[in-house]
Amino acid sequence: MRVWLRLLRWLAQPGSQTAPGAHRHQVRVVRRTAVAVDGSVVAFEFERPDGSPLPSWQPGAHIDVTLPSGRYRQYSLCGDLADRTRYRIAVRRIEGGGSAELHDEVAEGTMLTVGTPRNAFPLAVGGGAATARPVRFIAGGIGITPILPSVTVAACRPRTGRASCPVWSARMMAGGLSNSRVVM
Numbered sequence: 001m002r003v004w005l006r007l008l009r010w011l012a013q014p015g016s017q018t019a020p021g022a023h024r025h026q027v028r029v030v031r032r033t034a035v036a037v038d039g040s041v042v043a044f045e046f047e048r049p050d051g052s053p054l055p056s057w058q059p060g061a062h063i064d065v066t067l068p069s070g071r072y073r074q075y076s077l078c079g080d081l082a083d084r085t086r087y088r089i090a091v092r093r094i095e096g097g098g099s100a101e102l103h104d105e106v107a108e109g110t111m112l113t114v115g116t117p118r119n120a121f122p123l124a125v126g127g128g129a130a131t132a133r134p135v136r137f138i139a140g141g142i143g144i145t146p147i148l149p150s151v152t153v154a155a156c157r158p159r160t161g162r163a164s165c166p167v168w169s170a171r172m173m174a175g176g177l178s179n180s181r182v183v184m
Helices: 002-012 098-105 147-155 170-174
Strands: 024-034 041-047 062-066 072-076 087-092 111-115
Touching (some): 041 098, 062 087, 072 087, 072 098, 087 098
Antiparallel strands (some): 024 041, 024 111, 062 072, 062 111
16 A cells, blocks of 8 residues: 555656656657557657667656647557667557557657656566576556566576576467567
C-alpha cells in the first residue's frame, strides 16, 4: 500500500507531468513496422531530424507523444537502451483512441513531438554474481513493451549458476517471435 501511495504522490507532483513545450523533442518517424500477425500492433521508431542524440532512458520508461490532432498519449519505450539516436515504441490499435490515430495518420517521414523519457517503475538491479538473484518477468499482450528493456538488462547481469528459461506463449510464437530474442 505504501508503494502505491508514494507512486500517487510522485505522479501528482508538478514536475512529474511533461508540460506542453517543456522538455519536448521534434522527431521524425524513420521506421514503421507491423509486429503482430494481424497488424494490430505497430512499432514506430523516431529520430531527431538532425541525427543528434536523444535523452537517455532506463527500462520501464515512457514518453509523451503529441498526436497529429494535438492530443497527448504515453507509450513505453521498448528499443535499444544503448542507441541514443533512436526511440522505439509499439502501439496496439484500439478503436476510438489515440492509438488509432497513430495507426491511421502517422507514416514514415511524419514529424512528431515527444517528451523526455520519464520512469515511474525503474528496474532495480544490483549486486555481483554472488548476490544476484534470478528475476522473472510476466507480461501479457502489449504489456510486454515496458518489460522488454528490463529483460535485456536482467539477462546481462552476472549469472548465479541457475538456469534461466524464457517462456513464450503460443500467440507470441504464432506471431513469428523466436525464443532467442523478442523483437518488438
